[in-house]
Amino acid sequence: MKQTFTPFQLTRLVYGETTKAESDMLLELAQTVPQIGETLAALKAGKKALGEARYNPSDRVINRILAHSAATAPVSAR
Secondary structure (H helix, E strand, O other): OOOOHHHHHHHHHOOOOOOOOHHHHHHHHHHHHHHHHHHHHHHHHHHHOOOOOHHHHHHHHHHHHHHHHHHHOOOOOO
């Protein structure tokens, strides 16, 4: 059976969003196809360079977002 491959799968692999079977297949592919291995290495380096995203919006910001959502929500006729 022939497996299809998309570059998006490598991104999912880097972020731990693949199944065990997908991970195994992609890692084997990266070892046997140099271009895919290079792409995987670049994605890993990019993720490391970005670091952990940590967002802690203030209560004021959260309340403004909620107020905007409430003000712009469609009105139901029910």
